[in-house]
Amino acid sequence: MTHDVVIVGGGPVGLFLAGELALAGCDVLVLEREPEGRTPWKALPLGMRGLSLGSVEAFYRRGLLPALRAASGAPDEPETTDELPPVRSVAHFAGMMLDPAAVDLAALDYRLPSPAADGMMTSLEAVESVLAERAAELGVEIRRGVTVTTVDQDDEGVVARAGGPEYRARWLVGCDGGRSAVRSLAGFEFVGTEPQLTGYVLHATVAEPSPLRPGFTLTPNGMYLRTPVPGHIGIMDFDGGAFDRSSPLTREHLQAVLRRVSGTDVTLDDVHLASSFTDRAMQTTTYRRGRVLLAGDAAHIHSPLGGQGLNLGLGDALNLGWKLAATIRKTAPDGLLDTYTSERHPVGERILDWSRAQVAVMRPGSHAPALQGLIRDLLTTRDGTTYVHRRTSGTSNRYDLGGRHPLVGRDAPDFRFADGTRLGDLMRDGRAVLLDFTGDERRREEWADQVCYVAGPAADDLGLEAVLVRPDGVVSLTW
Incomplete structure (x- = not known):
């Protein structure tokens, strides 16, 4: 049997990607080396992880946030108001804690109130349980205790072998962690800096x-x-x-x-x-070689300082899912799949440098107290705290899509229509969404058959007539 996609690695990144592909109608098989999904390393306290604002929004837009909150033991969703709530956490930089009350909300331009208004603490066990249930509901098969030993590809597809058994697919994605077998077997170049600690x-x-x-x-x-x-x-x-x-x-x-x-x-x-x-910081030079792609720690590794690894991997899966699905369905324009590397590789580079900068500040030595004191002073300013929040929450990310408006290439705000419907409500099926705040008949005729088209006035349209939002929540066009 030939699957559309075989995903090697059944952790959060692989499971999120599997769900995205299955949501688009793809036949997906996940191969996971570990025989059991639950381990002490995934449960609290050792499995504790922080999800950034961007990751929480991804769960919200797929209708998974209530289940994730329940699995994480988090409080119920706060009442959504017409104002941005204060930031609850900004974590730390090189062990220097920041005051979330110092974040300048006015500087968070193009943000709107949303049920996913901030990051949250969870565990790997909670994240995987929610994503595994979603994948199963969408028809994804997950096979555990399978160790991939060879990967071969040609122009038609990929064959992964695990000892005797072989698994055939049109595409294969390695989501198998920092010591990725797929990365090595498929010949990806892995470059970066050696560890200091x-x-x-x-x-x-x-x-x-x-x-x-x-x-x-x-x-x-x-x-x-x-x-x-x-x-x-x-x-x-x-x-x-x-x-x-x-x-x-x-x-x-x-x-x-x-x-x-x-x-x-x-x-x-x-x-x-x-x-x-x-703190070894390494990244593959490309995220795609032929019909083999990488996501998550298989594509990039760095120290866990700042808790960026899981969030970076989930962002990879969100970006790749709809592009690979469109390629499989033959609805993708030429070169769409290559934009996975061109968009996500720079984001990975920034995270690796963020990790390196923290290690440099922490490094012991006679000059360390002076440097740490200077950085601490800068970070306690309003601008410094806001800068760290933008970097760690993902709100500073912007893909170069060529648009002039500052929103193009950025995560879409959670626009709310007069009837209470939110953008997040419209994205659960993984389709692109066109929000037409003026109901222009010409736009309706041009777009209604291609995307989820919704017309009507918004509570706050941010001065825009219409916004086209990609399946991953990124604004691709504005009017």
């Missing part, structure tokens, strides 16, 4: 945790994080990445690193779970 995440029993300050703490030897969850600790040790996956993570080693970095004599009675990572 080994990071650790652990869940442990701490004999007396009080010497460890809550939150992020920069020290002369690195940084550590103590979360509100008892025993959940992060450490960054500037050893050049030497220890990552090179030796077992024993209690003795973790305790020694924590003591050195924190400058305390804290004792770990027991370590329940632990893993290591580095």
Whole structure:
């Protein structure tokens, strides 16, 4: 059997992409190496993740936000008002916490009130459970315990083999993480910068945790994080990445690193779970080679500082899904699929540099306190806090689509019609949407057969006559 698409990797990125493709009528098979979907690494506390505003909007526009909130144990959706609510969180930069109240809402131009008004905390387990259920409802088959060992392609399709069994598809997408087998097997070039640190995440029993300050703490030897969850600790040790996956993570080693970095004599009675990572920042030179594409960590890796990895991968899936589906249905204009790389690669580059900048600020040394003090002063200004919010929320992203209006290439505001219908309500089926606030009959005749066409006055049209929104929520045309 030949599928339209085989996706290698059943994590959040692969599952989101599978749902997008199936929503457009594609036959999709997901192959996942791990035999079980639920692990301690995906559940709280170790599986804790932050979703940016852009990612929350993606779930909202596909009708998945209520399920995600429920799975995450998040509060019910706030009442949507006619004003932008205050920002609840801006996270941190290099361990320096920012005050969300300092964000200048007036500087967030072309934003409108929406049920997806801010980011949210969740877990990998919650995200995957919602996306897996959606994929299953749309007819996606997910096969677990399958390790892909070879990938071969020609002009007609791709064959992925897992030992004896082989899986045929017209297209194959690698969403199989930072150590992607698809990336290697398909011959993608992976370039970037080598690590400066080994990071650790652990869940442990701490004999007396009080010497460890809550939150992020920069020290002369690195940084550590103590979360509100008892025993959940992060450490960054500037050893050049030497220890990552090179030796077992024993209690003795973790305790020694924590003591050195924190400058305390804290004792770990027991370590329940632990893993290591580095700040290696690498990216493939292209996201497509023939009929093989990459998304998420398979295409780019960086340190987890700022929690951008999951959000970057979900953005890849959202951008790729409708383009690959249109290519499969033969409704795509020439070159549409190539815009996946041209649009998403620069976004990945910016995130990698954001990660590198934080590591540079954190790096210990005689000049570090002076640099950190300067950056801290800048970040406590209103402009500095707003800048970080725009970068981490995704609202500063803009694809170069050639339009003159500032909205073209940016995420569409959640326009609301007089009857209460919102743009987010109109995007659940994954189609492009034309919002015609004037009801121009010529536009109706030109577009009504091609997209979801909706006419009528908006509560706030931002001075526009009409807006064409792509399936991924990006404004492509304005009138």
